[in-house]
Amino acid sequence: MRRRGRSIAALVLATLFGALFAAAAFAVNPDEMLSDPVLEARARALSAELRCLVCQNQSIDDSDAPLARDIRLLIRERIKNGESNEEVKAFLVSRYGDFILLKPPFKPETWLLWLGAPIVLALGAGLVWSARRREAAAPTPLTPEEERRLAEIEG
């Protein structure tokens, strides 16, 4: 029962569903950690980018599911053997698919995801721009002739 996810989503979902749900112990445990602080720091940073496959949107660094622990041990093993972060990630993607990456790769299926916000920002800016031009165009400024007559009338 202790291995369930701990994210706030799960908490709130639990609130709302009244689902049976258990709290967690820990994510990274002292016995898993590498003795070399530099390698360990790399492993931690890498863990934060990898999704725990059986939880709700949690990284394996935060999760205490047994699977997350297995992957944590696996990446430490690979880092110790001299693999780069990219090599470790590539191995995990070949094994579990893109689902394991919390930062989705940029590829045709995710173009819309990555470019959506910039496109909307540009569209919004364009809309503001054109609305301003329309507004500005509405009252035509006085011609020099009219200005002169206005000045005359005002005396």
Add this chain to the structure above:
Amino acid sequence: MNVELGHFALALALALALVQAVAPFIGARRLDDALMRVGLSAAVGQFFMVALSFAALADAHLQSDFSVLNVAENSHSALPAIYKITGVWGNHEGSMLLWSLILATFGAIVALIGRGAPLRLRADALSVQGVLSAAFLAFILFTSDPFERLWPAPLEGRDLNPILQDPGLAIHPPLLYLGYVGFSITFSFAAAALIEGRIDAAWARFVRPFALIAWCFLTLGIAMGSYWAYYTLGWGGFWFWDPVENASLMPWLAGTAFLHSVAVMEKRGALKVWTIFLAILAFSFSLLGTFLVRSGVLTSVHAFANDPRRGVAILFILALFISGALALFAWRAPGLKQGGLFAPISREGALVLNNLLLATACFAVLLGTLYPLALEQATGEKISVGAPFFNLTCGALLLAAAFALPFGHSLAWKRGDFLGVAQRLSVALGAGALLGVALIAFSARMPPLAAIAAGLALFVILGTLTEVFVRVTRSGFAPRIVFSRALGLPLSFWGATLAHLGVGATLLGLAMTGLGAENIVAMKAGETQAIGPYTFTIDRIEARDGPNYQETVAVSTLKKDGVVVARLEPSRRSFSTREAATTEAGIVTLNFGQVYVSIGDPDDNGAVAARLYWKPLVTFIWFGAILMAVGGAASLADRRLRIGAPRLAAARYAEAA
């Protein structure tokens, strides 16, 4: 007996909601005052019926009446009284009833004290509220009945989920719901304005207080939820970009944008169509959040497996209201008269920029939340969208908005003097840049983005204070003059100032997490470990009994330079009824930062896995949110903006005439 009464009251409330939906609408079309007023009475009556129903359910929980299914599944006779009450909304059925109660409360407020708005507008708005209420009440009665009986009644309940047995739960959902549902008022009034085809500054003046109330509660609710996660999860995380959190962030972003654009509309008559659109959007996101959380789409791949009827019903309600409102918008909005010209460099211009950035940030959150679901439906491919994506999109946009904030805060309406403002803000800008560069240069631990955010935060804080300084010293530096000028500034200015300082404080708190320290280590009683500037010693590890749990406590001491600064008691609790365990972190606040310690279960050698954190300035994250809400409340207290203020103004006008 009470339970049946509650059930009956709920059915009556549904009937009244239907009356409220139909009568005032017809009245408004026929210009029949009496019929329009039926809507007001129905709204008040509906509130009393829902309140009665809620009280009946609360009573059943308090008395541990296990013949009610809802009580038997979510309560226990040994539960402390406070958690018997909070358990009422700690489950699906009860939380929906709370939602409806708050909806009815806002409706009744509009009916009782909304005399500032024209009767016809109010009648239309109450009619929309009536449709909303009816939809949710019918949803409760037909798919999520909290009053269902259980026979034979069990001797004991299955207990409230231990994680929910926490004071945080007592206030988090109600705050969040007050925020979510508060935006239903802006939604209803936007729909009413579209039905009438007319909108003006008076509309803005009437709706703005409701939006402010909703926004304050939503701000507090999100902050509370985040702090709750922080202290219950055992490792000090406070925001996860999780779909359910995103569901509460989206209405907050849309609501924040709305508050800024409605200010423009009230003051200058501009941005009417956009403001209406945001009003619809804010509540649509509230509904979307409800759908995401309640339907089960997010829990598993078996989308509606829990109870298909519930998910489909909520999806239906969602589609009905959002598409209905947007269709109404597309049909009627082009006919609304625009007004109020302004130069691009002006307060209005800055607020347009603010709206553009907030709305895009909101869209980025929406995209990141729904994209994986949509992609899986379309192609069967599974991807994850997590924190790195949101930090790059939503985070970047919000940082840009933070940079623009002091400029918008300082620019004048209609036509601003950019050079003058830039000159005034140069000190704040310089200080912020200096802090950012210094942090990058001297702290190896700090990620560059956090350093930039820290610099921006200082700029926001100092820039906001600069404007205060300029305003209070406009007619001289003598203390008496400064003081009287400060008193003379409108409360809404102080409100905006506080809220903007809150933004700066939250940003600073977030940025400074980069300077913290972490130490994860196995510790036995008597051992000492360093954490940040402190040393942490476990004096002894002991077992204790709570009212409905057993716990292992690490009684410990925190020292700085050999002097004891705090005693901590982090613990692990296990609840036998649900075979569940929770982590109770030991937390102490020191100079706005916190030392945070949590422990795991002891192993065979008596050692516990201890996680020690030093989080400098971490409390600023939540102090900032409180400051924002206080700012909102200050604005609310401004007598020009108070609910009903337009009525007083109208009365004075009538007297003068």
